[in-house]
Amino acid sequence: MLAKPFTSYAALAVILAALSLVFLNFPASRFTISIIIGLSYFLWGLLTHFKDKTLHLSVILEYLAISLLATTILIFISLRA
Amino acid sequence: MIKTLSHLFTPQPSNNYKAKTLHISSLSIFLIIVMISQILISFIGKNVPGVLGIASSITAEDLIDLTNQKRQDNGLTQLEINPSLTSAAMQKAADMINKNYWAHTSPEGRTPWTFFKEVDYQYLYAGENLARDFLDPQSVINAWMKSPTHRDNILSRRYQDVGIVVVHDTFQGQPTTLVVQLFGTQIGSALPSVDKGIQPAEAVLAEITPGEGVAGLKDKIPFLSSFQLTKAMSISLTLILLSVIIFDTIIITKKKIVRLSGKGLAHLIFLGILLILLLGIQPGLIL
Numbered sequence: 001m002l003a004k005p006f007t008s009y010a011a012l013a014v015i016l017a018a019l020s021l022v023f024l025n026f027p028a029s030r031f032t033i034s035i036i037i038g039l040s041y042f043l044w045g046l047l048t049h050f051k052d053k054t055l056h057l058s059v060i061l062e063y064l065a066i067s068l069l070a071t072t073i074l075i076f077i078s079l080r081a
Numbered sequence: 082m083i084k085t086l087s088h089l090f091t092p093q094p095s096n097n098y099k100a101k102t103l104h105i106s107s108l109s110i111f112l113i114i115v116m117i118s119q120i121l122i123s124f125i126g127k128n129v130p131g132v133l134g135i136a137s138s139i140t141a142e143d144l145i146d147l148t149n150q151k152r153q154d155n156g157l158t159q160l161e162i163n164p165s166l167t168s169a170a171m172q173k174a175a176d177m178i179n180k181n182y183w184a185h186t187s188p189e190g191r192t193p194w195t196f197f198k199e200v201d202y203q204y205l206y207a208g209e210n211l212a213r214d215f216l217d218p219q220s221v222i223n224a225w226m227k228s229p230t231h232r233d234n235i236l237s238r239r240y241q242d243v244g245i246v247v248v249h250d251t252f253q254g255q256p257t258t259l260v261v262q263l264f265g266t267q268i269g270s271a272l273p274s275v276d277k278g279i280q281p282a283e284a285v286l287a288e289i290t291p292g293e294g295v296a297g298l299k300d301k302i303p304f305l306s307s308f309q310l311t312k313a314m315s316i317s318l319t320l321i322l323l324s325v326i327i328f329d330t331i332i333i334t335k336k337k338i339v340r341l342s343g344k345g346l347a348h349l350i351f352l353g354i355l356l357i358l359l360l361g362i363q364p365g366l367i368l
Binding site: 009012016017020023024028037041044045049054056058059061062063065066068069070072073074076077078079080081 | 103109112116214307308312315318319341343344346347350351354355357359362363365
């Protein structure tokens, strides 16, 4: 029972860590990577809650809001850097 | 007061067992605040000189010293400062600022070599390194040394001369420190060059200070970096959200409250990664 969510969280952490390395090491691609990071998290949320049968509009909007907020922050900091 | 704070930061019946700060409406407000603050920073940066910008400590003298230090460390002769190359670098910087491009070749197709020719520098070998938005000279050199092509320019045996300019100006809509470094060897020069004694940097280096040379330079040095301000604001917001999520998750788990919501641990991982990125990001681009 514990293995499934752990794998899911581990996959999220690995994906985000890999994208973060690209973000920090390739300044020219930061804009694109920022969008990919936000999109990855949003899709991860949708997929995980879909599997759990807990995918509702409020959950979708929550992931959308957090992803959008993080992406916006990353894009602006990249533009200033 | 305590009731309001409790409503904002802890799950309870009044906020449907989810900290109000984590509601979609609150997250949307944060998003709007981030966007408005960035528009304001850009507006102030453009319209109120001396308030926001890049508080850079980069000087051409430091860059030439560090470049020659790297060459010396690798057993190479030191580059000599060439006034013609410095003039070409100045023209290249002015061209980028006036025509608003960040590239080795201008939108009209002018290559770096055009600027060499315009100052009558008849080159046998020539190279160009560009950098922008760095805060100190060591960071510029470190970034160039990490890039194979820029490193090749700095450590090339083919070059004898160098010209560097550092420009502080508004570039592509934001206050910027722009660095143009040109390398060259003139036709007829013997390679490898013999170290003839280096001309003092102060003599010919073109450190463009505000109000000189290039059109459009601002008259005041900014006292606050727009990058550092954006970074501080972003880190603060991320820390607030992380704290609220941790607090919210602990209370929900302790009280065994079942609610329809996103996964707290996932939000923590995501915002944790965001925090690491914000802490790790450094200003500066090279080309």
